[in-house]
Amino acid sequence: MLRFDDIKEGDALPELRKTPTLQTLIKYSAGGGDFNPLHHDYNFPQAKQIGSIIVHGRFKYASLGELVSNWVGHAGRIRKISCQYKGMDLPNNEFVCRGVVKKKSTDGGEKVVEVDVWTENAEGKKTTPGSAVIVFP
Amino acid sequence: MAEQFELTADMKAQIGKQSPPWDYEVTTTSVRMFARGVGYTDPVYFDVEAAKKAGYRSLPAPPTYLGTAVFLPGRCSDTFSGPSEGLPSVDHGLKGILDGGTETEVFETICAGDNLVAVQQLIDMKVGASASIGKMLIMTADTTYTNKSTGKLVAKQRAQVIYY
Numbered sequence: 576m577l578r579f580d581d582i583k584e585g586d587a588l589p590e591l592r593k594t595p596t597l598q599t600l601i602k603y604s605a606g607g608g609d610f611n612p613l614h615h616d617y618n619f620p621q622a623k624q625i626g627s628i629i630v631h632g633r634f635k636y637a638s639l640g641e642l643v644s645n646w647v648g649h650a651g652r653i654r655k656i657s658c659q660y661k662g663m664d665l666p667n668n669e670f671v672c673r674g675v676v677k678k679k680s681t682d683g684g685e686k687v688v689e690v691d692v693w694t695e696n697a698e699g700k701k702t703t704p705g706s707a708v709i710v711f712p
Numbered sequence: 713m714a715e716q717f718e719l720t721a722d723m724k725a726q727i728g729k730q731s732p733p734w735d736y737e738v739t740t741t742s743v744r745m746f747a748r749g750v751g752y753t754d755p756v757y758f759d760v761e762a763a764k765k766a767g768y769r770s771l772p773a774p775p776t777y778l779g780t781a782v783f784l785p786g787r788c789s790d791t792f793s794g795p796s797e798g799l800p801s802v803d804h805g806l807k808g809i810l811d812g813g814t815e816t817e818v819f820e821t822i823c824a825g826d827n828l829v830a831v832q833q834l835i836d837m838k839v840g841a842s843a844s845i846g847k848m849l850i851m852t853a854d855t856t857y858t859n860k861s862t863g864k865l866v867a868k869q870r871a872q873v874i875y876y
Contacts, residue, residue, distance in 0.1 A: 606749020
């Protein structure tokens with residue numbers, strides 16, 4: 576189990592690799608409720624204009640959440656998580672969720688860890704940069 | 713692309729407007745569906761006994777769960793599944809839509825069985841531009857989630873949506 580005392584600034588989170596297929600996106604649409612055809616219909620005008628359907632930004636956000644959840648386990652609580660959608664990812668292309676510990680503090684007696692997180696495509700571009708704040712008991 | 717797009721006074725007048733409160737029920741099935749859609753394999757999101765063993769009241773909602781819609785026919789968007797009644801709406805005429813960013817603050821762990829009340833407020837609108845999509849309208853909205861039985865604010869989500 577992850578222990579606050581063992582965490583060091585600069586620690587890398589265990590990476591999470593995803594290659595979402597059309598089926599993955601359909602499952603995410605069903606789970607999250609976003610049925611925008613841009614994520615399942617190659618004939619949708621916006622998809623034709625882009626040249627493909629694209630991965631939901633929120634799927635990448637949720638994958639970053641999973642990255643942090645998998646690292647923390649149930650040793651702490653994710654108090655804040657955010658990201659910006661800076662680049663599109665396409666189905667059947669792998670992206671990697673990564674994170675690194677940016678700051679560890681015990682200000683005000685509260686054990687807090689801040690991490691930078693992002694998704695990275697095959698070209699190494701950070702398409703979804705973000706951050707998370709975890710509090711430990 | 714929307715080369716001619718400008719913010720009008722009518723559009724700006726929507727900033728600050730709030731939706732009526734809507735019921736936002738978190739259930740075991742909705743948590744499981746979301747966790748499956750993302751690809752979680754940790755049993756706490758699927759098995760109530762495993763969740764209890766890990767110290768939760770029931771299946772915990774993953775940190776990015778909020779925004780998962782509670783669909784009501786005729787009262788929600790058929791595409792995005794979220795409520796369509798009474799939300800601040802801006803008649804901008806743009807057809808392309810993309811997510812810009814999402815930030816969620818969770819003040820208390822949310823679990824299946826929690827009945828929340830959500831209120832959305834339009835916070836900001838601005839015009840931006842990018843090389844790939846040209847001129848765009850960036851709308852920012854905050855949604856607060858309050859636990860119905862305790863009256864406590866349990867989470868707040870800020871979402872940016874891009875229209876182009």
